[in-house]
Amino acid sequence: MSVQETRRAIKPVSPLREAAQMFCRNRPAIFGTVLLSLIVAAVFYGTFISGADPYEIVWAPQAFPGEAENIPLGTDYMGRDILTGLLKGGGPTIAVGLSAALITVVIGISVGAMAGYFGGWADNALMRFTEFFQVLPALLFAMVLVTLFSPTLTTIAIAIGIVSWPQTARLTRAEFLRIRNLEYVTAARAVGAGNNRIIWRVILPNALPPLIVSATLTIGVAILFEAGLSFLGLGDPNTMSWGLMIGANRSYLLDAWWPVTFPGLAIFLTVLAVSLIGDGLNDAFNPKLRQR
Amino acid sequence: HAQDIEPGGSVVVVSTQAPRHLNPAVQSGIATAVPGTQIFASLLKYDENWQPQPYLAESWDVAEDGLSVTITLVEGATFHDGEPITSEDVRFSIMTVRDNHPFQTMFEPVSDVETPDERTAVIKLSKPHPALLLAMSGALLPIIPEHVYGDGQDVQVHPANSAPVGSGPFRLVEFDPGRQITLERYEDFFIEGRPYLDRIVIRIVSDPSSMVLALEAGEADILPFLTASQDIRRLESGEGLAVTNRGYEGIGAINWLAFNTNKAPLDDIRVRQAIAYAIDRDFIVNALHRGVSAPQRGPIVESNPLFNENVEAYDLDLEKATALLDEAGHAPDANGTRFTLTVDYLPGTGEQQQNIAEYLRSQLPKIGIAVEVRASPDFPTWSQRISSFDFDLTMDMVFNWGDPVIGVHRTYLSSNIREGVIWSNTQQYSNDRVDELLEEAAVENDPERRKALYDEFQTIVTDELPVYNINLIPYHTAYDERLGNMPEGIWGLMQSMDEVYWIEQP
Amino acid sequence: MSEPLLKVDDLRVEFDTRHGRVTALDGVSFDLMPAETLGIVGESGCGKSITALSLMGLIPSPPGHVTGGRIEFEGNDIAAMTKRRQRQMRGHDIAMIFQEPMTSLNPVFTIGDQIAEAILLHQDVSRGEARNRSIELLKTVGMPEAERRARAFPHELSGGMRQRVMIAMAISCRPRILIADEPTTALDVTVQAQIFELMRGIQEEFGVAIMLITHDMGAIAEMADRVAVMYAGRIIEEGDADEILDNPLHPYTRGLIGCIPLLGKEARDDGRPPKLAEIPGVVPPLHLLGQGCSFADRCPLVHDRCHREKPLLTGSTHCVACHATQMEAA
Amino acid sequence: MVYLLRRLAFGVLLLAGVVILNFLLIRLAPGDPAAVIAGEMGGASQEVLASIRERYGLDKPLLVQLGIYLSNVVRGDLGESYFFNRPVIDLILSRLGPTILLVMAAQLLAIVLGVFMGVLASLKPQGFLSGFVAVISTVGYAAPVFWTGMMLTILFASIFPILPVEGMSSARFRGGTFDYILNVARHLILPATTLGIIFLAQYARLARAAMIDVLGADYVRTARAKGVPESRVVFKHALRNAVLPILTVAGLQFGNLISGALLVETVFNWPGMGRLAFDSILRRDYPVLLGVLFFSAMMVVLANILTDLSYRLADPRINTEGRS
Amino acid sequence: MSASTKPLLEVRDLAVRFELPKAGLFAPKRHFHAVRGVSFAVPQGRTLGIVGESGSGKTTTAMAAIRLRPADGGQVLLDGRDILKLTQDELRRARRDFQIVFQDPYSSLNPRERVGSIVREPLDLMKVGEPGEERNERVRELFSLVGLRDDQIALFPHQFSGGQRQRVSIARALATNPRLVVCDEPVSALDVAIQAQILNLLRRLQDELGLSYLFISHDLGVVQFICDEIAVMYLGRIVEYAPRADLFRTPRHPYTASLLAAAPSLSRRKSAGYRRVSAVRGDPPSPFNIPPGCAFASRCPNAQTRCREEEPVLRQFGEGRVACHFPLD
Numbered sequence A: 001m002s003v004q005e006t007r008r009a010i011k012p013v014s015p016l017r018e019a020a021q022m023f024c025r026n027r028p029a030i031f032g033t034v035l036l037s038l039i040v041a042a043v044f045y046g047t048f049i050s051g052a053d054p055y056e057i058v059w060a061p062q063a064f065p066g067e068a069e070n071i072p073l074g075t076d077y078m079g080r081d082i083l084t085g086l087l088k089g090g091g092p093t094i095a096v097g098l099s100a101a102l103i104t105v106v107i108g109i110s111v112g113a114m115a116g117y118f119g120g121w122a123d124n125a126l127m128r129f130t131e132f133f134q135v136l137p138a139l140l141f142a143m144v145l146v147t148l149f150s151p152t153l154t155t156i157a158i159a160i161g162i163v164s165w166p167q168t169a170r171l172t173r174a175e176f177l178r179i180r181n182l183e184y185v186t187a188a189r190a191v192g193a194g195n196n197r198i199i200w201r202v203i204l205p206n207a208l209p210p211l212i213v214s215a216t217l218t219i220g221v222a223i224l225f226e227a228g229l230s231f232l233g234l235g236d237p238n239t240m241s242w243g244l245m246i247g248a249n250r251s252y253l254l255d256a257w258w259p260v261t262f263p264g265l266a267i268f269l270t271v272l273a274v275s276l277i278g279d280g281l282n283d284a285f286n287p288k289l290r291q292r
Numbered sequence B: 001h002a003q004d005i006e007p008g009g010s011v012v013v014v015s016t017q018a019p020r021h022l023n024p025a026v027q028s029g030i031a032t033a034v035p036g037t038q039i040f041a042s043l044l045k046y047d048e049n050w051q052p053q054p055y056l057a058e059s060w061d062v063a064e065d066g067l068s069v070t071i072t073l074v075e076g077a078t079f080h081d082g083e084p085i086t087s088e089d090v091r092f093s094i095m096t097v098r099d100n101h102p103f104q105t106m107f108e109p110v111s112d113v114e115t116p117d118e119r120t121a122v123i124k125l126s127k128p129h130p131a132l133l134l135a136m137s138g139a140l141l142p143i144i145p146e147h148v149y150g151d152g153q154d155v156q157v158h159p160a161n162s163a164p165v166g167s168g169p170f171r172l173v174e175f176d177p178g179r180q181i182t183l184e185r186y187e188d189f190f191i192e193g194r195p196y197l198d199r200i201v202i203r204i205v206s207d208p209s210s211m212v213l214a215l216e217a218g219e220a221d222i223l224p225f226l227t228a229s230q231d232i233r234r235l236e237s238g239e240g241l242a243v244t245n246r247g248y249e250g251i252g253a254i255n256w257l258a259f260n261t262n263k264a265p266l267d268d269i270r271v272r273q274a275i276a277y278a279i280d281r282d283f284i285v286n287a288l289h290r291g292v293s294a295p296q297r298g299p300i301v302e303s304n305p306l307f308n309e310n311v312e313a314y315d316l317d318l319e320k321a322t323a324l325l326d327e328a329g330h331a332p333d334a335n336g337t338r339f340t341l342t343v344d345y346l347p348g349t350g351e352q353q354q355n356i357a358e359y360l361r362s363q364l365p366k367i368g369i370a371v372e373v374r375a376s377p378d379f380p381t382w383s384q385r386i387s388s389f390d391f392d393l394t395m396d397m398v399f400n401w402g403d404p405v406i407g408v409h410r411t412y413l414s415s416n417i418r419e420g421v422i423w424s425n426t427q428q429y430s431n432d433r434v435d436e437l438l439e440e441a442a443v444e445n446d447p448e449r450r451k452a453l454y455d456e457f458q459t460i461v462t463d464e465l466p467v468y469n470i471n472l473i474p475y476h477t478a479y480d481e482r483l484g485n486m487p488e489g490i491w492g493l494m495q496s497m498d499e500v501y502w503i504e505q506p
Numbered sequence C: 001m002s003e004p005l006l007k008v009d010d011l012r013v014e015f016d017t018r019h020g021r022v023t024a025l026d027g028v029s030f031d032l033m034p035a036e037t038l039g040i041v042g043e044s045g046c047g048k049s050i051t052a053l054s055l056m057g058l059i060p061s062p063p064g065h066v067t068g069g070r071i072e073f074e075g076n077d078i079a080a081m082t083k084r085r086q087r088q089m090r091g092h093d094i095a096m097i098f099q100e101p102m103t104s105l106n107p108v109f110t111i112g113d114q115i116a117e118a119i120l121l122h123q124d125v126s127r128g129e130a131r132n133r134s135i136e137l138l139k140t141v142g143m144p145e146a147e148r149r150a151r152a153f154p155h156e157l158s159g160g161m162r163q164r165v166m167i168a169m170a171i172s173c174r175p176r177i178l179i180a181d182e183p184t185t186a187l188d189v190t191v192q193a194q195i196f197e198l199m200r201g202i203q204e205e206f207g208v209a210i211m212l213i214t215h216d217m218g219a220i221a222e223m224a225d226r227v228a229v230m231y232a233g234r235i236i237e238e239g240d241a242d243e244i245l246d247n248p249l250h251p252y253t254r255g256l257i258g259c260i261p262l263l264g265k266e267a268r269d270d271g272r273p274p275k276l277a278e279i280p281g282v283v284p285p286l287h288l289l290g291q292g293c294s295f296a297d298r299c300p301l302v303h304d305r306c307h308r309e310k311p312l313l314t315g316s317t318h319c320v321a322c323h324a325t326q327m328e329a330a
Numbered sequence D: 001m002v003y004l005l006r007r008l009a010f011g012v013l014l015l016a017g018v019v020i021l022n023f024l025l026i027r028l029a030p031g032d033p034a035a036v037i038a039g040e041m042g043g044a045s046q047e048v049l050a051s052i053r054e055r056y057g058l059d060k061p062l063l064v065q066l067g068i069y070l071s072n073v074v075r076g077d078l079g080e081s082y083f084f085n086r087p088v089i090d091l092i093l094s095r096l097g098p099t100i101l102l103v104m105a106a107q108l109l110a111i112v113l114g115v116f117m118g119v120l121a122s123l124k125p126q127g128f129l130s131g132f133v134a135v136i137s138t139v140g141y142a143a144p145v146f147w148t149g150m151m152l153t154i155l156f157a158s159i160f161p162i163l164p165v166e167g168m169s170s171a172r173f174r175g176g177t178f179d180y181i182l183n184v185a186r187h188l189i190l191p192a193t194t195l196g197i198i199f200l201a202q203y204a205r206l207a208r209a210a211m212i213d214v215l216g217a218d219y220v221r222t223a224r225a226k227g228v229p230e231s232r233v234v235f236k237h238a239l240r241n242a243v244l245p246i247l248t249v250a251g252l253q254f255g256n257l258i259s260g261a262l263l264v265e266t267v268f269n270w271p272g273m274g275r276l277a278f279d280s281i282l283r284r285d286y287p288v289l290l291g292v293l294f295f296s297a298m299m300v301v302l303a304n305i306l307t308d309l310s311y312r313l314a315d316p317r318i319n320t321e322g323r324s
Numbered sequence E: 001m002s003a004s005t006k007p008l009l010e011v012r013d014l015a016v017r018f019e020l021p022k023a024g025l026f027a028p029k030r031h032f033h034a035v036r037g038v039s040f041a042v043p044q045g046r047t048l049g050i051v052g053e054s055g056s057g058k059t060t061t062a063m064a065a066i067r068l069r070p071a072d073g074g075q076v077l078l079d080g081r082d083i084l085k086l087t088q089d090e091l092r093r094a095r096r097d098f099q100i101v102f103q104d105p106y107s108s109l110n111p112r113e114r115v116g117s118i119v120r121e122p123l124d125l126m127k128v129g130e131p132g133e134e135r136n137e138r139v140r141e142l143f144s145l146v147g148l149r150d151d152q153i154a155l156f157p158h159q160f161s162g163g164q165r166q167r168v169s170i171a172r173a174l175a176t177n178p179r180l181v182v183c184d185e186p187v188s189a190l191d192v193a194i195q196a197q198i199l200n201l202l203r204r205l206q207d208e209l210g211l212s213y214l215f216i217s218h219d220l221g222v223v224q225f226i227c228d229e230i231a232v233m234y235l236g237r238i239v240e241y242a243p244r245a246d247l248f249r250t251p252r253h254p255y256t257a258s259l260l261a262a263a264p265s266l267s268r269r270k271s272a273g274y275r276r277v278s279a280v281r282g283d284p285p286s287p288f289n290i291p292p293g294c295a296f297a298s299r300c301p302n303a304q305t306r307c308r309e310e311e312p313v314l315r316q317f318g319e320g321r322v323a324c325h326f327p328l329d
Ligand SMILES: Nc1ncnc2c1ncn2[C@@H]1O[C@H](COP(=O)(O)OP(=O)(O)OP(=O)(O)O)[C@@H](O)[C@H]1O
Pocket: A292, C015, C016, C017, C024, C042, C043, C044, C045, C046, C047, C048, C049, C050, C051, C060, C063, C064, C215, C286
């Protein structure tokens, strides 16, 4: 009694692979990926291979890029090599970005998932709590946290995480609200799945694409945040980071543009790469575009 | 030449320093002093040769025994509300400053002020006090109206601190905290025809580059207390601008490295000396500061007549430094590190403080001392750490304030080891001979003998090194060339600008 | 026989997709006579809506392209008209109602405004007059409390009422042709019946020609004079409604009629209705259409030729595009 | 009405929460405010510290201080600045205007220009303009705002010195109201542009997406089927609907705008609340800091309520109570 | 085919209500009664159909009956055991006896899971059979039972057509050998051609496995094809409940009659001059404030004053039961 199939059956492609294909066809996203790979490679080199000390004074202060052979990007107000600073400073910058994004995602998903899945008063309470964090301008709040608890990379990452999770929580909640009413969730319950299984194994994987996109973008936001704090002088002075370079060289801007411009560019390119990838993922996961 | 002067015009002063209020009687510091000295007159002015000049005081007379000073006020001086300035106000001002100003040594010996008549005040001292005249100049002793501040309210938080009734050449029009102070010519100023300017606007700008740009663009006319070398160099070549470092002698701001002399291994003089020998003052002054700042070898500003030329300068000598450390028994480990120290710095003044701290981080490892820079996000954090003795090394910036009694003694007197008080003897340095010398110098009226006492003091403390003096803060003023009579006394802009005028108005 | 009001000839529409360019309409031709009802049936995705949209000039482009064919309205080629005239034709001469009354009305304007807009666009009347007419129209389509409802927003109305609004809007300018793309699929049966009734009434009153797109054979029986059956972008059978329903020639049409569980089918011995006829498999996706007959894979009568060659629509009054049937007939 | 009251009531609760949270946070953090005040006076002894504590009520138990603070806030008294010895409310009010001006100018610029660009781009989703908008929107978003500001400063101070790069008006300025407005407007150009660029990027992207979405909606097809001219389809039928998601985001952006303003004010020496906040953090001027936090939270809450209200005006679907 | 008369599932007086958003801050909580005292029984091996317009509470009734949604009153007896009283654990174990097939074949399968594991999931969760090969074998068996091929086990749902997905759903529902399958409009989202395939499949499975169905639909044609008894719902209540043949031959409730009149039929031809005269006017009233009396009164052609005042109860009339003051005959 089996149904006769169309002879030219549709080739089986897993949704992930399909998304990957979409992604690979997205030129800006590929550009972003290549860019990010280059940046990460450079930062990796700087962090683990190059032995140079970013704090070492190697030449006269504020030497113009290329003024001497070994200082292609010039030196800063102390005579420290900017290229070394960029290579060494990328690690902490990206690390802060990643760990802040991780904190954001962990808090955001937990809160959002609980609120969205259980609904009712749990949702109400959690969302009120979230709103609480949302009405405070994030940078201001982060500044307060960092100053009060002294600026180290850890506190900075935590502060950024603390101020940015609400958005992820809202997104997660919205996705959970949407998905929990879909029939396959009811179906899972009908075959005896418990709350835990439904939250983590059924809903979360389906809510993941927008969350991945948002997490990717959060990395960018966190990097910008770190830079903003450093710019205001609230960075960790014992760890070279791109934001710190900008903040420290800021008052010498009029005399030397390069110590500010290059780290700024580095941040810009990193965030750009990350958001291009985020956009690419968004397009790749977006079912609307996939239907066609 | 007063006849050639055409009065009028306004001047815009830009500064990064936001005053809390405008009453220098209860507040030290540049921020309050600049507007404060325009609003309030002091008894004396000091010229560039450290000589007192009449101002509100027409004449003054120090008694033979040094235990009283008689002041005669100029005639017809009035406060901005029209009330006459009397000897009662002088008495009130001196007492207020004595009891409230953080520089307690200024008027501490004053036991009483007698007021035989409206224009005469006799200051009675419990002991001779050679620093007294200096303490009556500039921002240190503003003459404030008793009928305003004497109303029983706590003068520290008196509302009139922000809306003062002054005695000086300019009166307050608007005080917009943290943003702008607008002053206007006081028509009934006690010096006829002065001030020349109609208006002074002091604008507080957070970003130093903005100030430089404003000056270049002609949006601002005077930029005082400029220390950043690149700004100084840039403005020096600016068209129509003049840059000078004169007028800051009185402040005598010394940039130094302080040691916690109570904490191992810094309790060992040899370790402190080794560090001093490892630091290249020339590099700091010439490379880091591009030659704008002057080296400072001792505790008293080099331009002060009391400075002792012969103190140990600690020129760079890494071998001697390592030898001293070896001698002190600090052997290097496998990595060549003997021990690790943290260095703090006063936040906010990058080139003078943070940069040198960072320089130490790259310099001291050369003699086997690892350095960790500990940043304080803000002044309170730093001051908390230092004043509770929670530090190894710290960069610091301390002002001489003209006479050693006011600005120098506090750092070295063992009686001034006061936990919780910043800019006291936070190094916890204690030397009986130094205490003795300083006490004697404070009451020594004879200049020769006084100098001798201070010479010995300077030799001791540069040998024992509770602090390693690095350089004089290179305060500069940049201003529009067309401004005439820019104040050149030892107090610079912390002095009345009643004589400033536009040679040619912009 | 009178002149056709609308003449569609060899219409061809293509879409750019992930799988390249696919043909959504492949040589569709039909005529629409004044005041008649033409039913178009077929499974989902066979091109019914695309046909309707291309008559309105509303094929979304990109990704769609009308790559061939000719549409004549009262003897004039629509493609040759100015853009302005084309736009005037829309709404004025040809009106359309859609399947989803829930989403077809703009949520931010009142329904009165939306009807009045259609009137103002095509007729030279004042705003007030347009508003009055829209209330009249609402009454015509049986909207209770028309004055009040004219000020309502779409979300305040039920699905049936919204579809009435759509119809009111469509007939606001007395169009010659009304295209109804599955006007009742989203509605409850009792409401469906009312909408059909309304359409019938309007046809009789205004004499419009109706093109009724549906996949519901019952609706065809009740409403249509003529029927065109579509499959994978082509018309595969066309003829009088009775002819098609009683004597379907194409195996697909036969299957389509046989597989509906209709009321009134006689019961078996055990009291249950007989098993339904089945068309095995599914409609092939457009990008996988081959050379031959697109129904070949599902066809019980398939033979070699069907895989090689596309059958043409032949016949005079009852046309069919099927090699097997045509051979039989021959 | 009921809705508005409920929103307001909730907003007040939220603000109370914010105040309590921040009060406790600041007080529990390391650092003695009395020492700070003493430091500002130029150093002081233990006795002075004690008197300062007493003067500012810092010697009372924390919860008592909180209670006093809250009851004062209710009465509109945000306390006195440690640093300036002035009522916090005066300080904040004098800074509120510039910040609102900056934020609003940036927001307006971003929305108008962003939406316009987004709409144009949406009309040809594969076209050049669309690509351009895509590039602009990622680029504008990725550059740190203070860095953009600094680059603009270099550009307009050193290279083409045509625009003021500092302050809100010339210090020297004395003139009539109209001249003053012009003067401020000139000063506003760079800060507002800098701040606007990030948000412009987001609005353009959002508007493009929303318009593409809406232009594919059934009711747009209906409008076209009615014979509505294309320009009217785009700007009347589609844009009205596409504005809704933009409105939502615009409301949510308010907090971010204030954050951005903080940096921009620093770069351009704009005399707003952001700088006050920054300075008070560095001075540990807690009453002012609390006040600024309170006010910025209040601005965000108000902005959210306003957005909600305008959303309700724009979208009739939400308007009916007892929805069906 | 065994036609035992003892009901497998008996639902008594089931009630479900939903909380409505409050009108004001201090307004009382408002409820909306979606299902109001519904009772019915599904005999072993037979099919009960529930028909009614959208929003009449069909889905809610079915969901509450198998506790996928909390009920606010009533009893649901499966083999005499009240499902509504089971603890979570007992319920989980009991679920192997009753399964569900949903309406939308697109949203009822988890798009991130392969269909093989979707069908296997109930086996794993309810610990049916040995893990490993035995369960895999069962999955293959189920696939062939519903007419899918073995090689499709590893595919994802989106790689299937609607009809095939519905087959996967059915396979999942059958995995634990349930006795009752609730079918919530399982064919209304499908094309007619596919609909026929699924309907035939469901009937075949019932015959082969002796299943009982609670079958929900709004299409009378479909109901007639598959159901033995039919309950007609209107605004949360059953208004008529009768064996199939009787219902179609002699509808007793005016609402049922109008449904029948509106149902599609090939015999009503335009060519034959057929004109529909539907007696029912307007839309169903808002379920949020159902008027007193008979809910259908506002649309009923035969309505009298009594209908608007007194709510009729379901009572025996002819072969079936009807809730109408003036039933048709
Ligand atoms: N924008 C589009 N891009 C690509 N393909 C499209 C687009 N719109 C329609 N199609 C394709 O054109 C074909 C015909 O679509 P159409 O909407 O006419 O079907 P239909 O017969 O109306 O189906 P239904 O009964 O579901 O409404 C479909 O296969 C569809 O995939």
